[in-house]
Structure formats: structure tokens, C-alpha cells
Amino acid sequence: MITTLMRISRITLRRDRVAQAMTFVLPIAFFSIFASVFGGASMSRMPRVRVAVADEDRSDMSRYLIEALKADSSLRVRDSVAGSGTGAAGPIDRARAEAMVRGGDLPVAVVLPKGWGATFPNLNGKGMRAEMLADPSDPVGARVVTGLLQRAAARVLRGGVAAEGSSAAGASGDEAGMLVATHVTNVVGDRRDSRRMISFYAAGIAVMFLLFSSSSGGGALLDEQESGTLERVLNTSVGMTGLLAGKWVHLTLLGMLQVLVMFLWGAAVFGLDLLGHLPGFAIMTLATAAAAAAFGLVLATASRSRQQLSGLSTIVILVMSALGGSMFPRFLMSESMQRMGLVTFNAWALDGYLKVFWREAPLLELWPQLTVLITLTVVFLAAARVLARRWEVV
């Protein structure tokens, strides 16, 4: 009896490819993503931290230090910029460095103030401080750079100043003993950090569940196919384009409401500053919900049954959410994974929300994210329309 039941289950699993993928492929995919982010091979190749250096001192010592930083394989150092429409080519100054951090181009910048070289190394706490301009959305970056700054300073000393008798022997863990004293300034804002972290998670979770609810809502098409109401609706003057448009608008509005409720809850219970960022939130939520709704329709029209949609959407959305930063910040990932994450819907949506809530960026700075989300919306809708042709006149 039991063997018969086992045989039925075995045959069913063998013929259900979605169930096979859920059982074997999804766990491996998740394991691989988490392993790449938090351990194993990636830990031996820590992602290179991007850092800008503004040399206001322009001394030999500051130049040596910058060269030593550039030689460090853990860092990707920029001390000059190419000319562009918004700025001239040349060395990076403090204002430019701050703008780069604010804009999310890199997580941290080092400013070596005028006169810094004359007080290097910092012995007995008398050295001038290098200023670290940090983005608090990446709490790791500033600490890593602070540590690597000391390593670079030690290299400078070993190669030159060390000959004068100075050494790092006195350097200990406290700031007074550091070769380069530092002072961290959060240029994206140094207040309400916990609220900002809440907004990060609110956005991450909201985008992931927006995708789930959109794919589930899109699945109504499959329910209607099953019940015959789809055929009945298509027997009226409503065409397939009108039908999809109706579903898409509904799912978009529903998605906006879903995100709004979540952020309102965050504001009421966790002190998330929603009112202070309302315009950016509204624009990002509209664009994100529109793209998620269109994506839900793609999944639904690509699936043959509710069961298939359920499996497919679980796999696709969880993987996208993991890669795209809904589960953990993308800055924890290697550069290649961060680049890979940009193919996901989540990454662009979250980058937009981060610009609004963390960087307090002006609305115009959302254009890259909005462009991508709107383009994705159009592409998804077109794909859904093509896939839905199977329900049309045959």
C-alpha cells in the first residue's frame, strides 16, 4: 500500500518540472547567492571598496599616501575626474568628493586637509585629521577605508619617512595611536539613522511582496481561463489589449496601496519619515508598482496554470529579491554580483527608494531608476501582450 502511494508521488514529481525546480534548483540558487555574499570564495576576494580622495594638502606626503592607497588591491581609488557636462576635468576637491558620496557613486571619500602632510604621521594625537566623508547606507565602507588608510600610511613610512626615525611602533588601536587620525562625517545625513535603516527594509520587503502580490493578481487571468469567464469576456467587445490594460491598472493601483500601507505602518510604529519624503516616495511607488504589475502579467501569461505560476513566481521572485537587494544590501555583495543584480527589477527600485530616503536626493536625480523602471514596464507589457495571444482568436 505504502509503496503504491510512494510510486504515485514519485511519478507525479518526475512529471512536474516546477516542483522539481522548487525542490532542487531553488535551494541551490539561494545557497549560492548567500554563500557568494557572506562567505566562501567571496570572502577571500573582498569586494574592492571604491573611495575618492580629495588632496587639499598637495604635499609630497599626501601624494605618497595616495599612491600607497592606489597600490592597495582592496581599494579602487579615484583622485581625479574626467570632464563631463556637470563638471570640469581635474583633481577631486572636497565639494566634488562630497557630491560623489551623496550621489551614491561611492560609499566613502577621504579629504586630506591643507597642512596635513606637515603633521604626518600622527604621533601622540597631534596630527591633523583626515576627514572621511561617508554614506551611512554602507556602514562597512568607512571602517574598511579607515583601516586601509593606516596600512597605506605604514607603507609610506616604511618607504620614506620611516628613515627619519619615525615609526608606527606607538600606534595602537586608539585614535591617538593611529598613523592617520580620521574624523568621519556622514554626508548623507548623520541623524535619524535608525529610521533610515527602517526605510531601507521597508523598501526591500515592499518591493519583494509587491512582486508576489502582482504575480498572484496576474494569476486571476488563469483563474478566469479555468472558470470560462476569460472566454466570456473575450466574447464581448473587450479585446485582449483592453483586458490586459484593465488588469495592469488595477494591479498598479493595488500595488501602490500595498506599499503605502506598509510605509504608513513604518511611519506610525517605527518612526519612518514618510511625510518628509512624500514626493519622491509617490513617484518611486508609482513607477515600481507599474513595473511590478506588468511583471506579474508576464509571469501569468507565461504560465499554463495557477500551480505553474505559483512555482515559477516563487523561484523568479526570490532569486530576483536576493540578487536585487531586497534581502540584504547590495553593497555587501561583490562588484560582479552587484552588477548582476542590476538585471533585476528590485535593484533599480531599491536604488530609487534609497536615493529618496537615505540620500534625500532631489527628484531629478531619480531619472536613471525611473527610466529603467518605465522601460521595464513597457517591455513587460509588450511581452505579456505577445504571450496572451494564445487566448485570442485562433
Add this chain to the structure above:
Amino acid sequence: MTATIDTVPRSTAGAVIPALRVRDAARSFGAVRALRGASLDLREGERLALLGPNGAGKTTLIRAIAGRVRLEAGAIEIFGRALPPTERVRRLGVVPQEIALYPLLTARENLEAFGRLHGVAPASLVARVDWALEWTGLRDRARQPVRGFSGGMKRRINIACGVLHEPRVVLLDEPTVGVDPQSRERIYEMLEELRAAGTSQLLTTHQLEEAEKRCDRIAILDHGAVVASGTLDELIAQTVGGERDLVITLDRPVAQAVAGFSAENGGARLVARVRDVGSELPPLIERVRGAGHVITDLALRRHGLHEVFLHLTGKELRE
């Protein structure tokens, strides 16, 4: 239903134009030829039963008439014209076999939704929905979700959703499948009301008795073509003829059938084919009695649609 027919449409030659005409409809799906030149006429104000074994092409034909299947050859005309899709959906009412309703919507909400989708003018929507609730006998249940309705109630709302826009031709795909006799009776009363208002109805069914008793004419579809059509009497005359079976029940089984009879029920019944009842019946009875058998009962069995259907489509399973 308030639609009325002012005049009987006629061609310029004076011939009556059918409400629906299908001519040589052909369509294949891969190697399967679903329709092979099917033709039929649905006359104005009549109810035509479309019968056929499973896989004969009934659903494809209905979907082609509704504009949901593109024909490779042939033509479909409604009141003498091949209509563009937008006008076709206005003239046609389609009632699917499935209960194609939104289960969480109430009866009224379903009717309103399909009324709007069918283009019922907002000004007359409430009146049409009220009419439909009255017509289906579900006014008292108007505000309840159809999810909790019985099968018969759902069927009635299902039909109503397809005729809210007052189509002059209604296609009904097995409108009484799975309902009890009382509901079936009510559904045919509803269809009768529609017909009285001038609506022409093409109805598919596997219930031969319904086709026999409830429909004006019958068309039998097999292998994608209409193999016979007409009234029941015409079909009988065209196929199995006007012969009847004489069935004689005996007081005890016989070991050997009497000449001219076949034995049934283990020899307890004798059956003979009779063409002319008046002249053939007495000698047959005499022949049985002459063989020493005692007749306890006697009946004449008329051939019906069942025999016609099997005669035309055979007894072989189709699926």
C-alpha cells in the same frame, strides 16, 4: 426580453434570410480537421439543436460563429451579412457551457459587469439587470455572491449574463448540463420567453430528449460536417425510416424465436420490424399464437432521435 422583430428579413429575391447561416466552414488544428465544410441555417425565431458525438466539432463551430476561431474556408452570416467582429458581438449572445461567473460577486454585480462589458447603455443597465433577475427568478438572491448558489441558479444567471444586451441570435453550449429536472424546466421556460420575443437560438446538447422535445429542428454534426438536419420526423424519414418495432411479451421464455421475430430478454420478448402497422400486425400476432405461445403484453416502439443519432454517427467510441 423586450426585443421584437418588426419584419421577417428577406433577400431581394424574396427568400427568407436565416438569422444565422454557416456555409462550408472549414478549420484544421495541426493534423486534426475540426471542421470540414459544416453548413447549417438557423431560422429566425427557431431553436435549433446541434448534436454530435464528443469531438465532432460542435465547440469549434460555436466558437467560430462567435468569432473566436478563424475559419480557413467558408462563411458565417448573421441576417444575411458577414459581420465585422464588433457588430457580431453585439448581435450574438454566447452562453458557455462553464459557469463563467465571478464567484465572489453577487448575482446583481455579475449581471452589471457583463452588461457593461456587452455594451449595455448605462441608462438602461439597471432596468436590464432587474429584468434578468426577474427572468431567472433570482430577485430575492440578487445581493448574494453566486458562489453559494445551487447549480441550477448558477446556470440561470450564466444564461442571463449572455443575453443582457438583447442579442437576436443566442448560442447556448449545453445550457442544462448538470441540473435537476426542475431547473431544466425553468431554464426552458426562460428560453421560451426569449424565443417568444423573437430570439433565435442555437443550442448544443447531449440530452437527446431535450433536442427531441424542446427544439424545432435538429442538426447532427459528425467529423466536422453537418450530416443531417431537419425536424425529428424528417430525420427519421431520412435515416431509419418510419418503421416501428413490434414488441411482444410472452408468459414464458422461448428457446427459439418465431420466424420473422428476434428474441430479447432471454427469449421472454419477441421483436419484429413493422412498416405498415394495419396490414402487418394481425398476421404477426397470429404467427406467435400459432406457434403455441401465450401473449401477455404487446407494444409498438417508435424509432426516435436515439436511433437516428446512432444510425448517423455509429456506435464506435470517439474518445
